[in-house]
Amino acid sequence: MPTYESDVCIIGAGISSAMLAEKLTELGPGLAVTVVEAGSALFDVSARIRNRQRNLDYGESAWPGDVLEDQAGAEGLVCLTMAVGGQALRWGGACNRFSEEDLRLKSMYGLAVDWPLSWTELEKAYCEAERRLNVFGEPSPYPEDKRSEPYPVRALTLSYNLQRLKEWAERSALKFGPLPMAHNLKPFGGRGACCLFDTCGTVCPPGARYSPDFTFKQLAAEKKITLHDRTLVRKLVLDERRPVVAAAQAVHRDRPDEKVEYRARTFVVGSGYAWSPHLLLLSACSRFPNGLANSSGLVGKYMNGHKIIQGQATVDLQLYPGQNMAYSLISRKFFRCPTDQPFVRHDTRVWESNAGRGPRLRDDNGRLLMGDALMEDWRGRTKGGSVRLRAYYDVHPDRESRLVLHPTARNKWGDPLFRIEHRLDAASLAREAATHQHIRGVFELLAKADNGKLLSAGEGTHLDHPGGGCRMGTDPAASVCDSYGRTHDHENLFVVGAPTVPTAGCTNGALTFVALALRSGDRIAADFAKRK
Amino acid sequence: MYRRTLMTYALRAASVLPFLRVRLEAAVTELPAESVAALKDLAAIVLPSSLGRRRTDVIAVEFARWVREYRPGVPMDPGYGQPRLRNTPPSPADDYVAQLKALDSAARTQGKPLARLGREAQQKLVETALTEAKVQILPQRPTGQHVASDLMAFYFQSSEANDYAYRAEIGRHKCRPLEVSTKRPKPLEM
Numbered sequence: 001m002p003t004y005e006s007d008v009c010i011i012g013a014g015i016s017s018a019m020l021a022e023k024l025t026e027l028g029p030g031l032a033v034t035v036v037e038a039g040s041a042l043f044d045v046s047a048r049i050r051n052r053q054r055n056l057d058y059g060e061s062a063w064p065g066d067v068l069e070d071q072a073g074a075e076g077l078v079c080l081t082m083a084v085g086g087q088a089l090r091w092g093g094a095c096n097r098f099s100e101e102d103l104r105l106k107s108m109y110g111l112a113v114d115w116p117l118s119w120t121e122l123e124k125a126y127c128e129a130e131r132r133l134n135v136f137g138e139p140s141p142y143p144e145d146k147r148s149e150p151y152p153v154r155a156l157t158l159s160y161n162l163q164r165l166k167e168w169a170e171r172s173a174l175k176f177g178p179l180p181m182a183h184n185l186k187p188f189g190g191r192g193a194c195c196l197f198d199t200c201g202t203v204c205p206p207g208a209r210y211s212p213d214f215t216f217k218q219l220a221a222e223k224k225i226t227l228h229d230r231t232l233v234r235k236l237v238l239d240e241r242r243p244v245v246a247a248a249q250a251v252h253r254d255r256p257d258e259k260v261e262y263r264a265r266t267f268v269v270g271s272g273y274a275w276s277p278h279l280l281l282l283s284a285c286s287r288f289p290n291g292l293a294n295s296s297g298l299v300g301k302y303m304n305g306h307k308i309i310q311g312q313a314t315v316d317l318q319l320y321p322g323q324n325m326a327y328s329l330i331s332r333k334f335f336r337c338p339t340d341q342p343f344v345r346h347d348t349r350v351w352e353s354n355a356g357r358g359p360r361l362r363d364d365n366g367r368l369l370m371g372d373a374l375m376e377d378w379r380g381r382t383k384g385g386s387v388r389l390r391a392y393y394d395v396h397p398d399r400e401s402r403l404v405l406h407p408t409a410r411n412k413w414g415d416p417l418f419r420i421e422h423r424l425d426a427a428s429l430a431r432e433a434a435t436h437q438h439i440r441g442v443f444e445l446l447a448k449a450d451n452g453k454l455l456s457a458g459e460g461t462h463l464d465h466p467g468g469g470c471r472m473g474t475d476p477a478a479s480v481c482d483s484y485g486r487t488h489d490h491e492n493l494f495v496v497g498a499p500t501v502p503t504a505g506c507t508n509g510a511l512t513f514v515a516l517a518l519r520s521g522d523r524i525a526a527d528f529a530k531r532k
Numbered sequence: 533m534y535r536r537t538l539m540t541y542a543l544r545a546a547s548v549l550p551f552l553r554v555r556l557e558a559a560v561t562e563l564p565a566e567s568v569a570a571l572k573d574l575a576a577i578v579l580p581s582s583l584g585r586r587r588t589d590v591i592a593v594e595f596a597r598w599v600r601e602y603r604p605g606v607p608m609d610p611g612y613g614q615p616r617l618r619n620t621p622p623s624p625a626d627d628y629v630a631q632l633k634a635l636d637s638a639a640r641t642q643g644k645p646l647a648r649l650g651r652e653a654q655q656k657l658v659e660t661a662l663t664e665a666k667v668q669i670l671p672q673r674p675t676g677q678h679v680a681s682d683l684m685a686f687y688f689q690s691s692e693a694n695d696y697a698y699r700a701e702i703g704r705h706k707c708r709p710l711e712v713s714t715k716r717p718k719p720l721e722m
Contacts (some may be wrong), residue, residue: 055609056673056705057598057673058602058603058606058620058673059608059609059620059673060603060606060607060608060609060620061606061607061608061609061610062609064606064607067607067610067617069617072617080610080617081610156710157710157711157714158714159713159714160713160714160715160716160717163714185710194710195707195708195709195710196706196707196708196709196710196712196713197705197707198704198705199705202609205707320698320700320702320716320717321694321698321702321704322691322694322702322703322704322705323702323704323713323717324713325704354694358689359670359684359688359689359693359697360669360670361662361667361668361669361670361681361684362668362669368659368662368663370577370578370655370658370659370680370684371577371578371579371580371581371655372580372581372582374580374684374688375580375582375688375696375697378688378697379697379699382697382698
């Protein structure tokens with residue numbers, strides 16, 4: 001059986017693992033770091049433009065080969081992308097910070113749980129994450145959002161549409177700024193500069209929008225890490241005497257009959273919010289029959305995410321949809337909630353939109369249109385503008401918001417897959433109607449200006465930016481790992497990124513996942529320095 | 533000589549075995565020349581006449597290329613949030629050929645080929661075909677439901693059509709300098 005030895009073995013190659021691997025190679029230049037990923041390394045940057053065009057023209061996947069079909073039998077909200085780069089191959093690049101309230105929900109509002117770290121600690125990690133991701137942004141108009149460092153890059157100038165929409169939206173008395181994004185405005189980190197392909201959330205041909213495949217490719221090319229793709233880790237195995245992880249057992253997808261073993265002094269599970277707790281549960285053994293790191297019984301529990309309300313409004317402003325549809329405005333006004341008022345926290349986002357202003361086959365009377373009639377009908381609806389509105393709002397998971405091993409679905413190696421059932425806690429459910437009413441009120445307030453009209457507002461069908469399943473905390477009975485991701489049960493086993501968050505905030509999560517992973521990097525590197 | 537004889541037997545067998553014939557015909561993945569010609573006539577009916585016949589012919593040829601470069605059974609984008617695995621369906625080429633023929637046959641019941649009917653009669657025939665095919669909306673991109681709605685989707689959902697409708701150089705999904713987006717789009721020279 002091939003056996004590979006290293007100092008640190010990272011399982012999973014998404015955005016958190018990329019940042020962690022990069023940091024470890026800097027803090028410990030002599031550290032042997034191996035990254036093991038079940039999916040393939042899709043490093044052909046020259047294919048991006050072709051794949052993008054096939055995606056636009058035919059709906060084909062922009063990342064062909066990024067799905068492991070035999071793992072796709074898992075149920076619930078799960079990312080199907082399995083490739084070096086993970087789901088961040090397809091993210092839009094939004095890099096919003098959470099706010100201090102997210103870390104103090106219990107002490108400020110009596111809700112959910114406090115995070116086991118201070119805002120100052122997280123804010124420092126945010127600054128580092130923003131530097132590494134080369135985030136552009138501009139200072140928030142709300143003083144509570146003060147930063148210890150400026151953004152690494154000044155924000156991209158708003159598009160003409162967004163300039164108009166900012167004037168429009170701020171008549172509501174909410175203040176807006178450009179969404180901070182991990183997009184290169186000039187070449188950086190071996191990646192190109194943005195040239196407005198406007199398919200950021202699918203694929204960015206020049207790599208201006210950060211994606212972790214670049215980091216892994218560079219680290220592997222410089223021999224700073226060893227990258228094993230197409231290798232599925234099936235189980236973590238404990239040392240015979242001590243409660244530490246001794247090995248990760250894996251199988252190469254191209255040589256399914258051949259087992260592979262990874263031995264390391266430290267193991268890091270960085271497989272995303274679903275596959276991380278899944279691996280810990282799969283690794284049950286006689287000494288830990290409920291799975292590794294699970295003496296609290298909380299592996300796979302408190303699966304979280306935030307809820308979404310989307311709206312469409314029409315305004316008299318003349319807009320030109322298609323200028324830069326991926327760029328948006330954000331207001332952080334409702335990140336804060338006075339403690340003496342009903343709890344409601346959400347972000348407020350504004351995009352240009354072509355809703356109701358695109359070509360259509362039938363007019364309002366159901367008459368079929370074609371040729372000149374269709375173009376005339378379309379032109380008649382190009383006067384004015386459409387606005388897309390969205391709010392992510394803060395909800396908290398019930399303990400039984402869970403991931404469990406699937407009773408029947410298995411992959412081709414016979415390992416059970418999983419099922420995820422999200423469940424909100426009682427307080428979140430109790431305030432949902434009031435939250436909806438509040439957000440609808442905000443949308444209506446926004447829409448008032450320029451003779452605007454809110455056309456629709458409805459709730460999304462899933463929790464976005466999901467996390468949890470290995471939540472962090474100070475109490476080993478009430479959490480899986482500490483604030484550095486070190487599991488309470490196994491001193492050499494870390495979990496990083498999305499699985500560790502106790503709650504999912506009210507805005508995009510990627511920057512927070514990365515910031516937390518970078519803190520893990522500090523601790524892992526310090527461990528090795530101490531051993532020396 | 534032996535190979536030719538074998539081919540003759542194979543073709544005869546194909547003619548008497550409908551099952552095999554279907555399989556042989558199913559190999560069509562691009563539009564034959566007569567269908568491309570019919571497609572040009574259709575484009576002149578369902579696309580804006582203000583584009584001019586030369587431009588609508590070019591769009592028809594580009595659509596024929598879209599058909600030729602179509603790849604069935606390829607993984608589609610799984611989407612975000614509630615991802616699902618799907619592959620692209622079979623090539624729509626066969627259906628398009630049949631639909632174009634059906635349109636022309638319907639026209640000939642009125643005594644003329646489709647291209648020589650009056651505009652109103654042409655559009656009525658297309659409308660009937662789309663109604664029979666239960667086409668309700670203009671798809672985001674061609675779906676194989678009907679050649680007429682797919683040809684319309686191919687053009688009307690394009691960046692070019694968006695600019696044409698707004699009479700402005702927006703250039704959606706085109707690689708552009710960042711500064712371009714910060715200003716009101718220039719009027720489109722028409």
